Amino acid sequence: MIRTYSRPHYAQARTWYRFACWLRRTSCPQFHPHLMKEDALRASFGLRAKSLILPSLLQDCEAAGLARLAARAEAGDKYPELVARIAITDPDDPAADEVHLFLEVADRTGTHTEKHLLGKLPPEDALWVAPLIRLETDAYGTGPVLRYHVTAGQAEEVHVAISRAHEAAAAWLDWADDRKAWAEAHAVADESPYAYRASYRDTVAPGASYGEFLYCTDAYGETEDE
Numbered sequence: 065m066i067r068t069y070s071r072p073h074y075a076q077a078r079t080w081y082r083f084a085c086w087l088r089r090t091s092c093p094q095f096h097p098h099l100m101k102e103d104a105l106r107a108s109f110g111l112r113a114k115s116l117i118l119p120s121l122l123q124d125c126e127a128a129g130l131a132r133l134a135a136r137a138e139a140g141d142k143y144p145e146l147v148a149r150i151a152i153t154d155p156d157d158p159a160a161d162e163v164h165l166f167l168e169v170a171d172r173t174g175t176h177t178e179k180h181l182l183g184k185l186p187p188e189d190a191l192w193v194a195p196l197i198r199l200e201t202d203a204y205g206t207g208p209v210l211r212y213h214v215t216a217g218q219a220e221e222v223h224v225a226i227s228r229a230h231e232a233a234a235a236w237l238d239w240a241d242d243r244k245a246w247a248e249a250h251a252v253a254d255e256s257p258y259a260y261r262a263s264y265r266d267t268v269a270p271g272a273s274y275g276e277f278l279y280c281t282d283a284y285g286e287t288e289d290e
Contacts, residue, residue, distance in 0.1 A: 073108050076116040076230035077101050083233035084192055092159060094188035116230050122183030122222040129182035132167050146182060146212040150194055163190040165212055183222055196232040199239060
C-alpha cells in the first residue's frame with residue numbers, strides 16, 4: 065500500500081502566494097513571489113516546522129542589538145523572538161517603507177521591557193510584511209499575527225524565520241475582497257494593498273534612543289485630514 069503524507073505547507077504556500085501576487089512587483093526588482101515561495105517550502109522542511117516559514121536575512125544590523133542577541137543566545141534562548149515596527153521613509157512611496165525588528169529585554173522585575181534595534185528586513189521582504197502588519201493593527205485590530213524568530217547568525221548576519229504568514233495573508237485576502245466590492249459599489253478606483261498605510265513618520269535621529277521615539281505614541285494609528 066502506498067503511503068501518502070499530508071503536508072499543510074503547500075496549501076499555506078498557495079495562500080501566501082495569492083497574497084504576494086497582489087503586490088506591485090515592479091516597485092522592488094528583488095521581489096519574486098514564486099522563488100520566495102519555493103525558498104519558504106525548503107526552509108520549512110529544513111527546520112521541520114509544522115507550518116510555512118519564510119526565511120529572511122536582516123540588513124543594517126546594530127552592534128548593540130547584536131550584543132544583546134549574543135547574550136540571549138548564551139543564556140540558552142535557542143530561537144529568540146523579535147517584534148516589528150514600520151518606519152515610513154517616503155510619504156509618497158509605500159513600497160519604500162522599512163520594517164525594523166527589535167529584541168525585547170525585560171528587567172529583573174518583569175515590569176518594564178526595553179526594545180533594542182537589531183536590524184531591518186530587506187526591501188523584498190518588507191514589501192509583503194508591511195501590509196500584513198497594517199492589517200493586524202489598523203484594519204482588524206487583531207494584534208500581532210506574524211512572528212519573527214532568530215534561527216542563526218554569525219558576525220553581522222542574522223537569519224530570521226517569519227511564521228504564521230499564511231494566516232495573515234488569508235485575512236488580508238478577505239479584506240481585499242471586501243474592499244474591492246466596496247470600491248466597485250462606490251465607483252472608487254483605489255484598491256491598493258497599502259490603503260491602511262500608517263501616517264507615522266520615522267523621525268529618529270542618529271544616536272537617539274529608539275525607545276524614546278518609536279514607543280511613546282501609537283505608530284499605527286490612522287489620522288484624518290483636517
